[in-house]
Amino acid sequence: MLIVDEIVVRYPRFTLGPVSLQLQAGERVALLGRNGAGKSTLLALMAGQRHADAGQVSWRPASSMSDVHARHEPDERLLLRQSVAYVGAALQALPWYKVRQHFDFLQRIHERWNAARAMDLARALRLDLDAATGTLSRGNLVKLNLCAGWAQEASVLLLDEPTAGLDPVARVDMLRELELFLEQQVNTTVVYATHLLDELKGFAPERLLVLSDGAMREYSRLDSNNFDVATMTELMMRAGRRENVEVSA
Numbered sequence: 001m002l003i004v005d006e007i008v009v010r011y012p013r014f015t016l017g018p019v020s021l022q023l024q025a026g027e028r029v030a031l032l033g034r035n036g037a038g039k040s041t042l043l044a045l046m047a048g049q050r051h052a053d054a055g056q057v058s059w060r061p062a063s064s065m066s067d068v069h070a071r072h073e074p075d076e077r078l079l080l081r082q083s084v085a086y087v088g089a090a091l092q093a094l095p096w097y098k099v100r101q102h103f104d105f106l107q108r109i110h111e112r113w114n115a116a117r118a119m120d121l122a123r124a125l126r127l128d129l130d131a132a133t134g135t136l137s138r139g140n141l142v143k144l145n146l147c148a149g150w151a152q153e154a155s156v157l158l159l160d161e162p163t164a165g166l167d168p169v170a171r172v173d174m175l176r177e178l179e180l181f182l183e184q185q186v187n188t189t190v191v192y193a194t195h196l197l198d199e200l201k202g203f204a205p206e207r208l209l210v211l212s213d214g215a216m217r218e219y220s221r222l223d224s225n226n227f228d229v230a231t232m233t234e235l236m237m238r239a240g241r242r243e244n245v246e247v248s249a
Helices: 039-046 062-067 073-083 099-109 115-124 138-152 168-184 197-203 229-240
Strands: 002-011 014-023 028-032 054-059 084-087 156-160 189-194 207-212 215-219
Touching: 002 039, 014 039, 014 054, 014 215, 028 039, 028 197, 028 229, 039 084, 039 156, 039 189, 054 073, 073 084, 084 138, 099 115, 099 138, 115 138, 115 168, 138 156, 138 168, 168 197, 189 197, 197 229, 207 229
Parallel strands: 028 189, 028 207, 084 156, 156 189
Antiparallel strands: 002 014, 002 054, 207 215
């Protein structure tokens, strides 16, 4: 279980939070919000890649859930990095490494690294394995990070605008690979952050989180079989107005 406990991040003109959230094994969660709403900040916190000004993010393996309030501060960020994979558009590699060298490096630090999955997805997304990571375009960086996220076989996969910068063909390829991944990895928790609502049709979220003005609203009992973009758009607008909304299945 991934636990977000009253986290707050303060910027000069914007404050995210307090936000609390619990993610169970195998959940499919959509995180929505306009650009600048705090989606990337929240995901980076959840992945242990940045510190909050208040609150805490923690990982509790199923074996330790008998005491969900236990704290192991020295190991917390390590637990997050081992258990949570974050996929964004930033370079998360040594810039002089070739793509295949980057994969070799990741294999040495991730115990569950699936080398075949990384290579198969790289080929499916038409990613040049001999290109230096520091020369990759934004779209190819997304592809690189997708391959790394898939191959880590982490318990939680955080997708931060995963189609950003992809051309139409690569976007279709990525969404198809995601559907296959979801079919195969039924116990992996996946959070998909986007403002492109049509992408969520194939994702079929079980829960919807909407960020607006630093606050998060949660909508449950979402019937993904009856998903339509108009409904999601209305929920985003209502969250912005901070109205109480309940979605019935």
